[in-house]
Amino acid sequence: MAGAYEFEGKLLVIGGAQRSIGSIVGTVQVATQDRRFRRGMGLLVDHRGSEESMTISEVERRVMLVADVGRHLSCRCAVVVGEYHGGLEQIASAFAESRGVSLRVFGEDVDAARSWLRE
Numbered sequence: 001m002a003g004a005y006e007f008e009g010k011l012l013v014i015g016g017a018q019r020s021i022g023s024i025v026g027t028v029q030v031a032t033q034d035r036r037f038r039r040g041m042g043l044l045v046d047h048r049g050s051e052e053s054m055t056i057s058e059v060e061r062r063v064m065l066v067a068d069v070g071r072h073l074s075c076r077c078a079v080v081v082g083e084y085h086g087g088l089e090q091i092a093s094a095f096a097e098s099r100g101v102s103l104r105v106f107g108e109d110v111d112a113a114r115s116w117l118r119e
Helices: 021-033 056-070 088-097 110-118
Strands: 005-008 011-014 042-046 076-080 102-106
Touching (some): 005 021, 011 110, 021 056
Parallel strands (some): 011 042
């Protein structure tokens, strides 16, 4: 089942209530069919509102999914995870780069993620 998304200018923003990886994929699939979607949009996945407590490995899996999905949308993706997990950004960035995507992981600062995507 697809979750919430919105468009903010040239950004596709997926909300934080997404609980499963399948839900994120479903949301991206629905959003890309929306008439407002434009290829090349930045992708922001905001997990701050998630009610579940995610382990580092779960966050890593989601970041990797965003990198894979993001390569079809844009060359830039940001994931806001709430509590920052040290070292995750380096792992995720290296993985994403190998797929032609520039990806950054942010702690609580969704505004910094938006600014980075709009650079």
